[in-house]
Amino acid sequence: MTGDARAELVVFRPSDGSWHVRPWDAPSYSVSWGVIGDIPVPMDHDGDGLASPAVFRQAQVGGTQWSRWYIRTSDSTYSWFDWGEQGDIPLTGDFDADGRDDFAIYRSDTGTWWIYQWNGQSLQRSWGVKGDIPLVDRVAGRDQIAVWRPSIGSFFRMNLQTWATSEAQWGAPATSRAWPTPTATAPASASTTSRAAAPGTTSTAGGACTGASPATWRSCAEARMLGCPEGYVVSGMCFGTSSLRARRGAGSAAGVSMSTATCSCGHMRVRSLALGPIERSAERASGARVSPACRRRRRRQGDAVLASRARATGERRLMGVLRGPEGDVELPERCLIGRSRGCDLVLAARDVSGEHAVLQWSGTQWVLRDLGSRNGSFVGEVRLAPGGRAPLAVGATLQFGRESGQWQLVDAGAPRALAVALADGERRVAEGGYLALPHDEEPRAAIYQEGDGRWWLEQDGTAREVEDRAVVDADGLWRVHLPAGAAGTWEDGASPLVVAQLRLRFAVSRDEEQVELVALSGERRLDLQVRAHHYPLLLLARQRLEDAEAGMTPAEQGWVRQDELLAMLRIKEDHLGVAIHRARAQLARAGVVDAAGLIERRPGTRLLRIGVGALEVVPLG
Numbered sequence: 001m002t003g004d005a006r007a008e009l010v011v012f013r014p015s016d017g018s019w020h021v022r023p024w025d026a027p028s029y030s031v032s033w034g035v036i037g038d039i040p041v042p043m044d045h046d047g048d049g050l051a052s053p054a055v056f057r058q059a060q061v062g063g064t065q066w067s068r069w070y071i072r073t074s075d076s077t078y079s080w081f082d083w084g085e086q087g088d089i090p091l092t093g094d095f096d097a098d099g100r101d102d103f104a105i106y107r108s109d110t111g112t113w114w115i116y117q118w119n120g121q122s123l124q125r126s127w128g129v130k131g132d133i134p135l136v137d138r139v140a141g142r143d144q145i146a147v148w149r150p151s152i153g154s155f156f157r158m159n160l161q162t163w164a165t166s167e168a169q170w171g172a173p174a175t176s177r178a179w180p181t182p183t184a185t186a187p188a189s190a191s192t193t194s195r196a197a198a199p200g201t202t203s204t205a206g207g208a209c210t211g212a213s214p215a216t217w218r219s220c221a222e223a224r225m226l227g228c229p230e231g232y233v234v235s236g237m238c239f240g241t242s243s244l245r246a247r248r249g250a251g252s253a254a255g256v257s258m259s260t261a262t263c264s265c266g267h268m269r270v271r272s273l274a275l276g277p278i279e280r281s282a283e284r285a286s287g288a289r290v291s292p293a294c295r296r297r298r299r300r301q302g303d304a305v306l307a308s309r310a311r312a313t314g315e316r317r318l319m320g321v322l323r324g325p326e327g328d329v330e331l332p333e334r335c336l337i338g339r340s341r342g343c344d345l346v347l348a349a350r351d352v353s354g355e356h357a358v359l360q361w362s363g364t365q366w367v368l369r370d371l372g373s374r375n376g377s378f379v380g381e382v383r384l385a386p387g388g389r390a391p392l393a394v395g396a397t398l399q400f401g402r403e404s405g406q407w408q409l410v411d412a413g414a415p416r417a418l419a420v421a422l423a424d425g426e427r428r429v430a431e432g433g434y435l436a437l438p439h440d441e442e443p444r445a446a447i448y449q450e451g452d453g454r455w456w457l458e459q460d461g462t463a464r465e466v467e468d469r470a471v472v473d474a475d476g477l478w479r480v481h482l483p484a485g486a487a488g489t490w491e492d493g494a495s496p497l498v499v500a501q502l503r504l505r506f507a508v509s510r511d512e513e514q515v516e517l518v519a520l521s522g523e524r525r526l527d528l529q530v531r532a533h534h535y536p537l538l539l540l541a542r543q544r545l546e547d548a549e550a551g552m553t554p555a556e557q558g559w560v561r562q563d564e565l566l567a568m569l570r571i572k573e574d575h576l577g578v579a580i581h582r583a584r585a586q587l588a589r590a591g592v593v594d595a596a597g598l599i600e601r602r603p604g605t606r607l608l609r610i611g612v613g614a615l616e617v618v619p620l621g
Contacts, residue, residue: 012040019053033072043092045071045079045118047099056090066570069103082570083116093136093143095160096121096441104145106134113145115160119442120578122532127158319416319429320359320366322398324407330429331366332481333415333468335359337400338371344420344481351375351401359392361415361483366392375401417447417455419478422471428478431588434596436581437474443581444574445474447482448596455482456603461562461573463601497521497590499597503614506538507621516620519587526590533579533586537598539568540610541617548613558609559602 011020017034031053034040038055045052054071067084081103084090088105095102095115102117111128125145128134132147137157146157153171158164320331322345329345337345338356347356353373360367370377370384377383378399379390392398394412399405417430419437428435436443445459447466457466459474466472468482507516515534519526528534544558566576580599587595600611 010042014038017055031072033070038070039090041069041090041092043071043101044094045100046073054092056084058088059084059086067105081116084114088114089134091134091136093138093145095123095143097142104136108132108134111147115145120572120575121441122575123160124530124532125158125160127156132156319411319413320361320409321411322359322407323410325405328410330418330427331359331361331415332418333361333483347400347404349401349404351403353401356400359398362391366409366412368392368398373400415481415483417449417483418481419447419472420481422477422479431585431595433594434584434588435480436585437472437478438476440581440585443474443577445472446577446581446584446596447472447480448584449482449594450597451594453484455480458601461577461606463603465603497524497526497592498594499587499592499611502592502612503616504537504541504610504612505616505618506534506541507618508538509620512538514620519590519592526587526592528586528590531582531586533582536565536569536576536579537583537610538617539565540599540608541612541615544610544613545615545617554613557613559607560609562606562608565608 006024008024009022012018012034013020014034014036017032017036017038019031019033019040020028021031022028033053034055035057038057041054041056042051043054044050045054052072054069057068057070059067066082067086067088067090069081069083069090071079071081073079083103084105085107087109088107091104091106092101093104094100095104096117096119098118100118102115104113104115106113106128108128109130111126111130111132113123113125113127113134115123115125117123127145128147129149131151132149135146135148135155136143137146137155138144139157139159142161144157144159146155148155148171150171153169155168155170157166157168320335322329322331332344335344336355336358337343337347338354339347339349339352340354343355351374353371353375355371356373357371357377358369360369367389368377368379368384369389370386372386379392380397382390384390392409392412394409396409398407398409400407417433417435419428419435420426421428421438428437428439430447433449435447437445437447445457447455447457449455455466455468456463457470457472459472466480466482468480468484470480472478472480501521503520505518505520507518508514512535514530515538516530517528517534517537519528540558540560543560547557548554562573562576566573569576571579584595584598587598592598597611599608601608
């Protein structure tokens with residue numbers, strides 16, 4: 001909490017909501033933050049390397065509808081965020097490695113994790129069974145989720161990015177001890193079996209709190225001796241009068257979060273411990289940030305890996321792509337090639353003219369045209385006449401002058417929408433006629449094509465028409481290249497899927513926490529599974545079904561003001577934008593060529609609706 005890269009001893013006193021901090025090299029001090037019933041969850045919410053006091057207030061405590069996080073900021077003001085329900089276990093961790101702790105809750109009765117990141121992305125993972133203790137584990141600079149199973153003393157970890165899992169034995173099995181019976185608010189129970197299944201299976205738990213537990217529970221007798229009826233401890237940050245050191249790896253400290261439970265003897269309210277990172281690396285503690293340029297570089301590295309895999313497997317992107325000395329270049333509908341900085345493909349060779357040649361899509365194929373260059377444009381070994389043209393097939397080799405190196409047309413499909421960052425040349429390609437900027441993880445703008453061929457820019461909750469080669473500001477300036485014809489698609493041998501021909505079937509759990517979506521088109525079925533971004537679609541679908549039942553015309557059905565939808569969802573506008581993007585992107589990956597049509601907007605207004613008229617809502621089960 002002081003920024004010296006060491007975890008301080010901190011006591012949270014539930015009776016008055018006060019925090020008592022003991023720095024290593026400074027006088028102790030106190031901060032009042034919280035009320036009776038709050039759960040302490042210190043977090044570095046702004047990436048400054050300092051853990052700020054924060055509390056998790058259970059739903060219905062203090063009159064809130066949802067469980068709410070209250071964070072005390074460095075300027076003595078506060079911010080709050082709704083994330084969780086009654087009985088959820090709060091945890092924090094830097095799950096996206098952006099330097100800021102994200103919000104996480106673990107739902108013990110289902111073993112489900114719900115994570116909300118500051119970039120607007122939310123994650124859901126099923127990892128754990130009733131009785132497991134949720135943990136946050138730091139691996140290679142990024143926090144991951146884990147559970148500890150007291151019955152066998154084993155840790156089970158999941159990598160959120162790769163879904164890879166691992167198990168590690170550390171701790172004494174609890175087969176000889178009796179433990180508290182698990183409830184929705186007390187997941188820190190243990191199985192009485194000698195061997196537990198991996199997360200996602202079931203385990204048997206039972207017993208009562210009769211004595212000290214292995215490092216995670218305090219006995220009633222010990223609590224009375226310490227005079228702490230509600231003591232609970234964080235490694236290096238002590239919440240209560242007891243102290244506990246939990247070490248990981250090379251001695252790095254781990255923090256602890258809690259959930260309430262009551263021992264059957266009635267002497268002590270204990271809280272389940274959940275390990276989470278408290279100490280940060282020296283770089284994190286110094287307030288280091290990841291720059292936008294660094295993020296773009298990392299994304300390009302990831303794109304390079306995907307491109308390498310595509311080349312190895314012979315996979316085709318079905319759009320125009322040139323491969324040359326500087327790598328692959330996706331082609332806009334008209335690609336100007338030359339030494340001038342205003343060209344789309346800039347070549348530095350001295351024998352390349354300022355505007356040397358143009359590579360253009362004719363509607364059926366790519367055609368190279370020389371622009372009267374001094375040193376010529378070559379297809380294979382054949383030099384084009386000044387102003388001459390040559391149609392190209394896949395595999396054609398091109399050269400501009402003799403010093404620029406050879407280029408090869410490795411994909412010859414129709415051009416797709418393309419955006420190029422003016423700052424560093426990063427390229428983003430549309431999929432299914434849909435392009436998100438600056439990137440998929442945190443879209444600030446979306447560009448898509450409608451059936452009449454016009455392109456639209458969706459930004460800040462409104463939509464407007466956008467022209468080819470316009471410059472768009474989305475966390476940086478991007479020049480967009482928008483083809484006049486239909487967007488290029490992946491080829492699968494079947495007729496293309498379009499939104500207008502889809503029938504969407506929503507399967508909804510009783511508590512509406514899970515929404516499964518299936519898209520049907522004739523005999524074809526797209527299983528889109530359970531996703532968090534399906535819930536906004538469900539609300540829009542219900543509105544359209546209600547309007548249809550009321551006899552409204554199809555053109556007037558389903559329109560909802562965005563502000564009303566935000567109020568129903570209890571989220572911010574940028575979070576809704578992320579959900580809409582993910583829903584469209586999921587359809588695009590599934591092969592729907594006009595996936596942006598899943599959500600329609602009325603130009604110049606903040607009205608939106610689901611773009612599919614054939615809808616069905618059924619119970620999940």
